[in-house]
Amino acid sequence: MMYKFLLILLAGLFSTGLLGQKKLLTNFPDGYTPEQVGKRLGYRFVEGKHMLHAGKWISYPETFNWAGAVKFATLTKDDKLAKLLQDRFEPLFTTEKHLLPPMNHVDLNMFGSLPLLLFQTTKEQRYYQLGLPYADTQWMVPENAKTQEKEWALKGYSWQTRLWIDDMYMITIVQTQAYQVTKDQKYLDRAAAEMVLYLDELQRPNGLFYHAPDVPFYWGRGNGWMAAGVTELLRYLPKDHKHRPRILEGYQLMMSSLKQYQTADGMWNQLIDEKDSWAETSGSAMFTYAFITGVKHGWLDAREYGPAARKAWLALVSYINENGDVREVCVGTNKKNDKQYYYDRPRHVGDYHGQAPYLWCTVALLENVK
Template sequence: MNRRLLTLLLLLPFHVLFAQKNLLTDFPKGYTPQEVGKRLAHRFVGGKHALHAGKWISYPETFNWNGSLKFAALTKDKELLKLLQDKFEPLFTTEKQLLPIMNHVDLNMFGSLPLELYQITKEKRYFELGMPYADTQWIVPEDASPQAKEWAEKGYSWQTRLWIDDMYMITIVQTQAYKVTKDRKYIDRAAKEMVLYLDELQRPNGLFYHAPDVPFYWGRGNGWMAAGMTELLRYLPKDNKDRPRILKGYLTMMKSLKEHQAPSGMWNQLIDDPQCWAETSGTAMFTYAMITGVKQGWLDKQEYAPVARKAWMAMVPYINENGAVREVCVGTNKKNDKQYYYDRPRNVGDYHGQAPYLWCTVALLEKM
């Protein structure tokens, strides 16, 4: 190839240069979703429980488990599926005390896991275990706070608190309940809740504050929002009155994320701060949302497939030889202090990061 032709090729836009290959299916060895998913899912099987407050199965573990199950089912890996079911079995017996109580968004989300198992196995005991977690998000306990009761009177979950994390925690279990019952009340109320959070927390630039009193665009927090909208839009009926508003919020966010992607392909701990460190869990959530958006037709393939591919190719090297994802921000409460987000510890193998990586493998493998 002569130098002039090589120069012309290098000047071509990324999507034109790779026009002859599918950016979301053709990957080099070591980067395929089959390879990555298998490494991460099998690592989870042998991992220890990650407990919430030392008592109950945590939301990061729940979502890692869900991702592993979806990967096993999609790839028809019966051995892996059995290992994951066997890991769950003690929660019916000897580990029953680890089942989360039903009084907080970070705990009720657990219901999404047995409901995922129900969809795969059709065993009714999973259904019976999971549904109360969805129902109790809208059943106000007697000792609920006055503010919680006010939210309920307006038709929202009494667990509402206007933290962006909630829009995955609430959405995932309500969407799962809709999928297994076909009762629209579950997905309709999740949509109503989503619009509340969009109106309160999304800024004109498409990104989200961590909370109304915390004006920072925290990466994983925005990731929960991106993934929550994605899950909801996948299953929300076309005639739902809130769908246009949610789709608008999603599209506005994706446009902003495209503009804030670092040259490396990653997104930062504080999305709009190019000096902040690259963070893997948020990056994986954004990538999942974009892959799904392209495949569902919500996003223009020519515009967003290159963005999603670039992110995936940047993400994979953060997985170490043990299948553990590096540079994962630890669990993070809200705080009106920019330095606080800069200083958050970074873990290796934290389920906050392992889970969305698995979601990406499933999204890449799914045929829409």
């Protein structure tokens, strides 16, 4: 398997003559193309069951898997898949309305990004009306808010701020989608200010992030949420935005560090800086998404990061089994100031935490960036 992987990687490198590095992200062998992988995972999601938060509401992993499939279907003009994904959502307006997440936590408000995305593809107002309140209520302090939550709000930040790196995808994704449908600058300003706060508070000199201030470990998927969140924000943030230089600086510092920690196999470990930790797919896919997008948008040097992105993608695809399920996915993980806790986290197959960023990668590889 490793010998075959190396042959595929080398074939891609030599086919471009090392001159057009961006072509490394288009020239894939059979079974490894983003069209093939995206189709496998997109239709796999349609077959799957709901992954519920606390057994009650649509969870963030399902939301992001769903959104990745929607983006893939839209980009590839797969009308059949698009219809199946909309049909899956339809009961949330009626018989499954009770599964809609409440708007009271950072891990729940992000759900609004999905109906806002569906509004962009369908132009149906009901998606807009369902989704936008999830973005707005992230900045509307509830009466029962805790003292710390009120203090964050008084400083202009979301009351849902908690300084866990996971938040920088959860907050960013719903705010940027709200901007996409309204073109109201306040949503981008919110997300950008929040991102700067997290960069200033959590990014270490080596470019990586502790899971939280009191958990000094470089957890893979946690850093993946940050990598994907900052990438998503940079896609929409105007070049003249006051926070863009700081955010781009933080992004590039992180990408430089991640490149150094990429393993010989093309992956990243559950604990990024621990060589004896296991290769984990969800975080690796998020880093790959950030690399691909950075190369295609010109935020990263294509000659330096193009080969790394290709190597990562080829490695990731080898972790998809015959059923279209991604292996070696760390389960949902709370923070804990115990390094062994991260070593010992169970590994799932087909967990939406892993399926989702693979779909983001397919979209990033297929997008035509001007």
